[in-house]
Amino acid sequence: MSSMADQQRIHPVPDVEAPPQTSPTVPLVPQGTSKSDDQSYPPFHRTYPPMNSKPPKKRSRCCKCLCWTLFLLLLLILILGITVGILFLVFRPKLPKYSIDRLQISQFDLNSMDSTLSATFNVTITARNPNERIGIYYEGGSHLSAWYTETKLCQGSMPKFYQGHRNTTVLVLPLSGQIQNGTGLIMAVQEQQQRTGNIPLRLRVSQPVRVKLGKLKLMKVKFSVRCGLVVDALSANNAITIQSSSCKFRLSL
DSSP, rough: OOHHHHHHHOOOOOOOOOOOOOOOOOSSOOOOOOOOGGOOOOOOOOOOOOOTTOOOHHHHHHHHHHHHHHHHHHHHHHHHHHHHOOOOOOOOOOOOEEEEEEEEEEEEETTTTTTEEEEEEEEEHHHHEOOEEEEEOOOSEEEEEETTTTTEEEEEEEEEEEEOOTEEEEEEEEEEESSSSSSHHHHHHHHHHHHHHHHHEEEEEEEEEEEETTTTTEEEEEEEEEEEESSSOOOTTOOOOOOEEEEEEEEEE
């Protein structure tokens, strides 16, 4: 009988029409929060430049710019040198020459009231232009002065004129001046004359000029002349003899 009961035991059959049971899962939204609080953001990744990356090549650009600048500068110097060389070969420039031919002293007196020394000189200067194709314009603004040691005795200026090719111009220039406390100067001049028999003087000239090359008139430049002369005396109304003299010319832009 027991075996018959085992064969007739009924086993439960699952219901096909019932919905499948799912295992409970953890809620996606925790309690006490809303869906709006649960926002997902993309992961943040910081990017770094590669270790072997190089900065822009600014140094090479600066080097190229510097090289071009030096090249243009050298080219300009070369062109200028060639131009000067051609002008030199065409015009054959020579420096002008100057000499002091005569010195007259019309006044060299000491005022006994205030010890002021008044000096008036007439200086004869000869200017020679030895150039065949170059003329010289003597412009205004010149300055001429006569000195004994470090004391300026008198001063004047040169006139404006044009000196042509291979020209010699003789200029008689008046100079005048006053020296305060001239007693010491008179004593020094007399002592110099008694000791050596002569008196050294210096003449300084500063003259702006413009050079004419053919028909081309160049820019204004300035030259200076320094003359040293030795005279036998330094007194008024006497025949002054120039024992020696020499002049040096210097050009300045």
